[in-house]
Amino acid sequence: MFKRLAEAGAPVAITVDGKAISARAGDTVAAALLVAGIDHCRTTPVTGAPRAPYCLMGVCFDCLVTVDGVGSRQGCLVPVREGMTIETQLGKREAGR
């Protein structure tokens, strides 16, 4: 869906659902997921529908992911950090975490 215009920024190693992904310094979690081609970052609590980042500006909350064990963080507002572990969220089960 997205590609990098320039490989600027130092590589930052993160994992998404246990899979290693190379992000770049300056990425937010949501941007890193988008460019890695992850198709969704959570499913909804009501119908379990897949959702991906929609606004990238902190408004829609569709980018909610678990970051280093803390659930429901807005991926578009959190900068990536070396060694960060990100988990996609299953709406029904983990909404309350």
Place this chain on the structure above:
Amino acid sequence: MNASDLAPTYDLAVIGGGPAGLAAASLAARAGLSTVLFDENPGIGGQIYRGITSTPVTDRTILGEDYWAGAELAAEAKTSGALIVGGATVWSLDPQRIVGVSIGGKARLIEARRVIIATGAQERPFPVPGWTLPGVMTAGGAQTALKAQGLLPAGRTVIAGTGPLLWLLAAQILRAGGKIEAILDTTPRANWLRALPHLPDFVLSPYFAKGLKLLREVRAKAPVVRADRIEAVGTERLSEVRFGRGDGDRRIAADLLLLHQGIVPNVNLAIAAGVAHEWNERQLCFQPVLDPDFGSSVPGIAVAGDGAGIAGGTAAAERGRIAAIAAVCALKPQATVPDPQTVRQRLQREEMGRAFLDWLNRPAERFRQPEGDTLVCRCEEVTAQQVHDMAAMGCEGPNQMKAFLRCGMGPCQGRLCGLTVTELIAQQRDTTPAEVGYYRLRPPVKPITLAELASLPISEIERKAVER
């Protein structure tokens, strides 16, 4: 910067680091007010100047000169003496000007003698069938990814909607070497009727020449098709876009659909702080009721920038300056400030041509008042039909609707359904959005964890805040 490093009180707290917030903080700090600026994004610039101090897009022609104009504003703010805190989420503001802020998982309450809310704008909800599918994003989102991370849409990209930002994004994508399958222009032709009387002003405004150039640039490289119906189709993600005019039905395979139909003030924090709002019929949104200095109905709280009503980035900076001058005059009357009349004149010039743009790009009713199974509330997955039915059964307002259907109760707190729900109720009950009103909003306006709340230190102000 840690939450614990914040002082307990500041003369001025500015919330939001876009053009209005940067200009306001900069002016106030230079005049000698102890000033703190909070922004929830990692870097300053707001949406318009997103990534201005860090963007990997070094070819200046891609984002354009209007974007790079933000660099000066950012540099001025940085050297002004204002404390600028990124990654700081303001989750509450009360009429006593106690600001609840969370930084790196730790929360604090601080007191400000004056507050300038500069939380800017968000994109207007664009509820079309399938707008929640992965692969559908806002044009503003794609622009943010381009500015902040240098990400360019790859694969088959379709852009749909109306408004200046749509064309700007298209131009930026094309300049960066990206490809656009189609631009679906949803601007209703009938808008020209109401826009035309404002054309002379627009022609004299800086937007005119720029706008024409942009349109020409985009049209030369991307097919533009008019559409009055748009549907995103796919099962787990977007696979095609269906669109048409009248009875026509066309489809185009797509990996990414970027939607945009203008921007509206980000009202959540101001409403939760008790600031009175009113309906703006031209811009089809709620905006705060403000005096000429951008002071709100709550003493000591001003709202500047696009949050005060949409006027664009350069106007936002001037509005921020006017609000800051008022704060300085109130707290430090002996300080030197720029001549407010000069700033007002500049603001007036910037606001010229707005009426034309607003009327011309007013989104069509069918894209604001959806029907049937189209989701209105993305969070709680409430459909247009449900809202219609409830309104028909006698539900009179958005707050009652919330209680019945849970719309507006999800994590986005109505940011992506508020205007739609208000308009749908007004339509169904044959009244006006002004009459129907907006969701009642209460702090926290951003979710805050129990751990963050528990991290609050107990100080005098903090006790005051709780013991009322």
